[in-house]
Amino acid sequence: EAGVAQSPRYKIIEKRQSVAFWCNPISGHATLYWYQQILGQGPKLLIQFQNNGVVDDSQLPKDRFSAERLKGVDSTLKIQPAKLEDSAVYLCASSRAIAVSYNEQFFGPGTRLTVL
Amino acid sequence: DAKTTQPPSMDCAEGRAANLPCNHSTISGNEYVYWYRQIHSQGPQYIIHGLKNNETNEMASLIITEDRKSSTLILPHATLRDTAVYYCIVRSSGNTGKLIFGQGTTLQVKP
Numbered sequence: 001e002a003g004v005a006q007s008p009r010y011k012i013i014e015k016r017q018s019v020a021f022w023c024n025p026i027s028g029h030a031t032l033y034w035y036q037q038i039l040g041q042g043p044k045l046l047i048q049f050q051n052n053g054v055v056d057d058s059q060l061p062k063d064r065f066s067a068e069r070l071k072g073v074d075s076t077l078k079i080q081p082a083k084l085e086d087s088a089v090y091l092c093a094s095s096r097a098i099a100v101s102y103n104e105q106f107f108g109p110g111t112r113l114t115v116l
Numbered sequence: 117d118a119k120t121t122q123p124p125s126m127d128c129a130e131g132r133a134a135n136l137p138c139n140h141s142t143i144s145g146n147e148y149v150y151w152y153r154q155i156h157s158q159g160p161q162y163i164i165h166g167l168k169n170n171e172t173n174e175m176a177s178l179i180i181t182e183d184r185k186s187s188t189l190i191l192p193h194a195t196l197r198d199t200a201v202y203y204c205i206v207r208s209s210g211n212t213g214k215l216i217f218g219q220g221t222t223l224q225v226k227p
Contacts, residue, residue: 042220043160043215045215048212091159091160095213103207103213107160109158
């Protein structure tokens with residue numbers, strides 16, 4: 001089966017500009033996650049969707065970050081305006097559902113954002 | 117979810133077994149141990165998970181101590197392609213599925 005697709009792979013912007021990332025999860029996967037990974041650290045969950053509803057966005061900086069998942073399939077993560085500290089890799093992942101005991105998440109290759 | 121402690125880095129000779137330890141002394145009864153790895157410039161990849169019993173799949177084996185306070189991921193015959201950051205994660209069966217990643221262990225497989 002095709003994996004999680006993300007675009008673009010790389011993006012360079014200046015601070016205060018806006019940027020958007022796109023994710024297409026594995027077909028049939030109900031749950032979609034966006035993670036932020038700063039260099040040298042493990043990924044940190046920003047937002048989680050179950051179908052097109054938000055399950056967890058407790059770590060999302062809502063004053064500048066927004067995300068949507070239209071029709072429960074593709075998702076877009078936006079940053080507006082960007083700050084220097086937003087430089088990171090943004091990873092999208094998907095899983096079949098929020099299973100009770102088993103939840104293998106499949107990750108995309110990520111988008112590397114550099115804010116100058 | 118319980119926190120985990122892993123050594124920041126380890127080396128292993130190619131062809132030998134790589135044993136990656138993880139301490140999760142505050143784990144509770146309904147929490148699973150998951151292992152993911154992240155090869156450079158790629159997204160994390162699921163390896164294996166377990167609750168109480170030892171587990172084995174085509175990638176690795178997971179050994180969980182009887183008191184469940186620690187575990188070891190074993191790559192039986194490490195190759196250069198196994199060089200990666202390995203994350204040990206403890207996840208409750210009742211949570212939203214969120215994975216809380218720590219710093220992980222950087223495994224360097226050397227020829």
